[in-house]
Amino acid sequence: MTETLSRRTLELATTPARIVLVLVLAVVLRALLHRAIKRLVTGAAEGSVPVVLRPLHDRARGTLLEASPLSSQRRRQRAETIGSVLRSITSILVFGVAGAMVLAELGFDLGPVIASAGIVGVAVGFGAQNLIKDFLNGMFMILEDQYGVGDVIDAGEATGTVEAVGLRTTRLRDVYGTVWHIRNGEVIRVGNKSQGWARALLDIPVSWDSDVPRVREVVKAAADTVWQDEDWKDKVVEEPEVWGVEDMGASGVLIRLVVKTAPLEQWEVARELRQRVKEAFDREGILIGVPLTDLRSAVVPKPAPARKPRPAPKSRTPR
Secondary structure, eight states: OHHHHHHHHHHHHHHHHHHHHHHHHHHHHHHHHHHHHHHHHHHHHHTOOOTTTHHHHHHTTTSHHHHOTTHHHHHHHHHHHHHHHHHHHHHHHHHHHHHHHHHHHTTOOHHHHHHHHHHHHHHHHHHTHHHHHHHHHHHHHHHHTOOOTTOEEEOSSOEEEEEEEOSSEEEEEOTTSOEEEEEGGGOOOOEESSSSOEEEEEEEEEOTTSOHHHHHHHHHHHHHHHHTOTTTTTTBOSOOEEEEEEEEETTEEEEEEEEEEOTTOHHHHHHHHHHHHHHHHHHHTOOBOOOOOOGGGGOOOOOOOOOOOOOOOOOOOOO
16 A cells, blocks of 8 residues: 555656656757758758759759749748748647657546547548648649749639749739639649740731742841840840741731740740831831732622602593
8 A cells, every 4th residue: 555655656746747858858859850941941942952862953954944033932932831831740740749648647548539539530631622632732833843933824714923822722913913812722734934934926927929938038137136136135045936837818828936035025025026027027018918808799789770750640630
């Protein structure tokens, strides 16, 4: 009896100390893990690569992602998002284990608690399938760098500039100023119009009686003035190309001009190209294509001859 009482007394005296020790170790471990994650995130945001991954990084140099001027901002965004997720996961795991150890020190039977937690977790998982799908898709989008803040993307029903990328939703603003909130789990395909480089594509219609080789020379010369202009040299990446006759139709002949540009500059370059091509056409007397007209259908029909008025009937006088 005395031994049992002394053992109970010892347990009552040491249990609070063990609980405090568990909590202190949990706080310290969480702080150390968060510090390590912060250092990892800072290094990733600044572009430093671990020694083990340097061969892969050197092999990937020169790709479209490395050439993008937004690569540093996007790299920082991905690193911060992943760091936030890692910090949340480590906090949940550390404090979850610490809570279980505290309950065990207090004498609770953890078997039913763990079984109940498993059942609740399964129920929550079934009820939050869409939410989990959104988070998983968001993680892969960020890790694979499918798009980032500042990119112009086509996400199906919504097309616009990305303003924010989260684990659950993506926010973009279209050309009319409308803000679209897209669930990451609903994004099936994404067209990124500003990653690495872009292309300004112009289909220029000219009349059927135009000299096509001469038109190609004029279009090429007009495009070269943009390429050689000092104000546009940072926006036009390569020498313009005239691919030739793209189509023929009732409106004339289409001449295709393509120019490789820096990201997000294709629309401004295309507007400048249209202006200079129009000015060159005016100087050379080249006509823009117009719809053909069937002359037979344009003949004005002769007016019908006017009918002579009928004479008024003679009145009969009684005899």
